[in-house]
Amino acid sequence: MKKVLLILAFPAVIFTTSCSSDDNDPPIVAIDPTCTDGVQNGDETGVDCGGSCTPCTAAIDNPASYTFERDGESTISFDGQTTRLKMGDELLSAFKVETNTAEKIQAMYAHLEGVMDFEDADLNASDKNIRSKTAASADYFSANATDQALIRADFDGWISAQVTEVFPNWGVVATAGTAGQLADGSSTRYVSAKGLEYNQLFNKGLIGALTVDQALNNYLSPAVLDAGENRADNDENVVAEGKPYTNMEHKWDEAYGYVFGLNADSADPNADLGADSFLNKYVGRVEGDADFAGIADDIFQAFKLGRAAIVAKAYDVRDEQAELIKEKISEIIGIRAVYYLQQAKVPLAGETPAYGTAFHDLSEGYGFIYSLQFTRKPNSSDAYFTKAEVDAFLTDLMDDGANGLWDVTPETLDGIATAIAERFDFTLAQAAE
Amino acid sequence: MKKLLGTLLFLGLLWACSSDNGEAPVPPTTGNPEPTPPQEVSFERNTMLVNWADNIIIPGYEAFDATLLDLMTSFENFKTDASSSNLEAFRSSWLTSYKSWQWISMFEIGPAEVLDFRLNMNIYPTDATKIDELIISGLYDLSLPSNRAAKGFPALDYLLNGLATTDEAIVSKFNGENKEELLAYIDAVLADMKTRTASILSDWKSEYRNTFVSNDGASATASVDRFVNDYVFYYEKFLRAGKMGIPLGVFSGSTLPQNVEAFYEPEISNVLFLEGLQAVQDFFNGKHYGSDTSGESLASYLDALNTLKDGEDLTKVINDQLNKAREMVETLDAFRVEIENNDPPTDMLLAYDEVQRAVPLFKVDMVSAMSISIDFVDADGD
Numbered sequence: 164m165k166k167v168l169l170i171l172a173f174p175a176v177i178f179t180t181s182c183s184s185d186d187n188d189p190p191i192v193a194i195d196p197t198c199t200d201g202v203q204n205g206d207e208t209g210v211d212c213g214g215s216c217t218p219c220t221a222a223i224d225n226p227a228s229y230t231f232e233r234d235g236e237s238t239i240s241f242d243g244q245t246t247r248l249k250m251g252d253e254l255l256s257a258f259k260v261e262t263n264t265a266e267k268i269q270a271m272y273a274h275l276e277g278v279m280d281f282e283d284a285d286l287n288a289s290d291k292n293i294r295s296k297t298a299a300s301a302d303y304f305s306a307n308a309t310d311q312a313l314i315r316a317d318f319d320g321w322i323s324a325q326v327t328e329v330f331p332n333w334g335v336v337a338t339a340g341t342a343g344q345l346a347d348g349s350s351t352r353y354v355s356a357k358g359l360e361y362n363q364l365f366n367k368g369l370i371g372a373l374t375v376d377q378a379l380n381n382y383l384s385p386a387v388l389d390a391g392e393n394r395a396d397n398d399e400n401v402v403a404e405g406k407p408y409t410n411m412e413h414k415w416d417e418a419y420g421y422v423f424g425l426n427a428d429s430a431d432p433n434a435d436l437g438a439d440s441f442l443n444k445y446v447g448r449v450e451g452d453a454d455f456a457g458i459a460d461d462i463f464q465a466f467k468l469g470r471a472a473i474v475a476k477a478y479d480v481r482d483e484q485a486e487l488i489k490e491k492i493s494e495i496i497g498i499r500a501v502y503y504l505q506q507a508k509v510p511l512a513g514e515t516p517a518y519g520t521a522f523h524d525l526s527e528g529y530g531f532i533y534s535l536q537f538t539r540k541p542n543s544s545d546a547y548f549t550k551a552e553v554d555a556f557l558t559d560l561m562d563d564g565a566n567g568l569w570d571v572t573p574e575t576l577d578g579i580a581t582a583i584a585e586r587f588d589f590t591l592a593q594a595a596e
Numbered sequence: 597m598k599k600l601l602g603t604l605l606f607l608g609l610l611w612a613c614s615s616d617n618g619e620a621p622v623p624p625t626t627g628n629p630e631p632t633p634p635q636e637v638s639f640e641r642n643t644m645l646v647n648w649a650d651n652i653i654i655p656g657y658e659a660f661d662a663t664l665l666d667l668m669t670s671f672e673n674f675k676t677d678a679s680s681s682n683l684e685a686f687r688s689s690w691l692t693s694y695k696s697w698q699w700i701s702m703f704e705i706g707p708a709e710v711l712d713f714r715l716n717m718n719i720y721p722t723d724a725t726k727i728d729e730l731i732i733s734g735l736y737d738l739s740l741p742s743n744r745a746a747k748g749f750p751a752l753d754y755l756l757n758g759l760a761t762t763d764e765a766i767v768s769k770f771n772g773e774n775k776e777e778l779l780a781y782i783d784a785v786l787a788d789m790k791t792r793t794a795s796i797l798s799d800w801k802s803e804y805r806n807t808f809v810s811n812d813g814a815s816a817t818a819s820v821d822r823f824v825n826d827y828v829f830y831y832e833k834f835l836r837a838g839k840m841g842i843p844l845g846v847f848s849g850s851t852l853p854q855n856v857e858a859f860y861e862p863e864i865s866n867v868l869f870l871e872g873l874q875a876v877q878d879f880f881n882g883k884h885y886g887s888d889t890s891g892e893s894l895a896s897y898l899d900a901l902n903t904l905k906d907g908e909d910l911t912k913v914i915n916d917q918l919n920k921a922r923e924m925v926e927t928l929d930a931f932r933v934e935i936e937n938n939d940p941p942t943d944m945l946l947a948y949d950e951v952q953r954a955v956p957l958f959k960v961d962m963v964s965a966m967s968i969s970i971d972f973v974d975a976d977g978d
Contacts, residue, residue: 336739346712349715349719351740509971
């Protein structure tokens, strides 16, 4: 029964998008709408398009900067994303104040409107929070409450571990099996008994679980862009109630906001990459690697063209750009995971291993590996790595000995890095430098 | 249904596979040029290592250790009588010791590396706020990595020169209500410096000298290869960048005058730089510490290899470049004054450029002649 239905569904889709259905209409009354007569008639909103004909597509007007207006008013808005990125930056600082309680940091993570969790009063007034958007995309988690809960438990756990394991040993030098502080160049790092910096796990993990997941698997997804009446409204330029933008435009901009939400000039965000501690910073870092120079502009151009395509109702172009963004942003995560795993080998190889430097690299690497489960292969419903694969990498990273990173071998680092690089369109050597 | 799913999956797999075909078949490369193959030359690396250890490094540590003893004596006098004249004497000993430090800061190998010597002695800018807090609390463990920016020479700079704007006011602090806490803190800072130095010197004189000298091969872990890396790293990161480039804003885009060495006594930033530059050059030429005699060195090694740079003797090219850098720096006002009073600080930038020009001579020309690979990379910075 299901088989039959499915087969029937395909031609039906093709049929309704075609205008040929009108060809057989008797051409008696001149005012009847026809989609092929070269005249705007009937309920058409343009010549032979709109209304009961196919939607009107205009030539795509791709502006030089990310600037879109309707009736002289900007249609770009991503306040919610900017707010969460700011909350994230304050939250990360809270990991470095050893007098903080777990309740305080957790409250920042799961902020409630009006509670004085942050320095910035605007953030306190906001009804937004980060935790409810952690592992919360429509594509990956709307029907996977189990993984969502497990992932949120990881983030909650890193907060409490920082407070219960690391804070009590803030004034102690870390050794294998004992939490405490380590020198990393002129910086000081605070690690768990196994060498992990929980603030780095939290930070780099959120790059995946919040920014990448929300942008790629939620806002750039047709399930969200075309939700409800979004497409019909966009076709007819019906704006969201009281707003200058259509819902579809807004969804696209919300994806943009998770990448560029704190840049000084949202029209030209690549001018100050590194404006937040999340994805933006690492778009900048990968851009700074000669092997990948141009990737920041590729991402920006795809966002811009995709947005212009929405204005022009050219949804195929929109979706092509979305796929490109998914590929490039996923690559950023893969490149940084490999980069840190490879970088860490240098300080570990010295006659006097620089554990603080190595563990800092590896904690960042841990977070980027974690984030791989939120990446998105273009034209696919899958991440580059499943949660199970990610979990296996992380177990592998920590199980060379009883003391985790204190015991990790270069072979383990190479093994994981190679396995990651192989699945992407870059080489180990390109990412490593 | 299953069949259809299978077909779709198969198509998806096909697609996924083809996406990897675009991978460019570029062979893995490293950032460093391939070292040239070893040449047949009559140069004994062991003799050079002996000269370094016995005539430069150990005497350098001994001299530095002695200046610390003098510094502690001056402090004892100041502790007994916190007068202006004793403050002057204390400062003078501090400067002598700080200058002596510039001759050994580059030897971050072996026991110094284990003790993270350089960053325990000389992180600047110092953290004045933290120092104030620690003094008031009276509770501190100066061996912690997180307290490195609150001790060493820069902390003494703050405590001797930066507690107040006039000498009278500084002296009165040492006779005021927090007198005991202040003196106790300086005691702790000096003890930390002396203990580390004594431990490193003693290691060199017992075990490490022979370990260092006997590891005389040519491999990434041999003493010469490792030390040359440390030496070039010092020149590039600490002498060039730390003392000039960072305060000039070369890496940040805006000037950072608060990052000069000896910020609270800015007339000596240049003096400390010039000491460091002379130490680098004397080490290059194998000049014995505090003497005019020379032994086997990087310079004589290059000569033995008959290394030319654009037809010129590389040893001479390097010495000429270091001399030129020195001449340029000698004409400058205090670094802090140059940076604060000129926008952009053109004269100091021009001098910096000459200091920079020696970097590739060391890091590319010299090391490739010696078949040494540079093993350090620029840090990620976060």
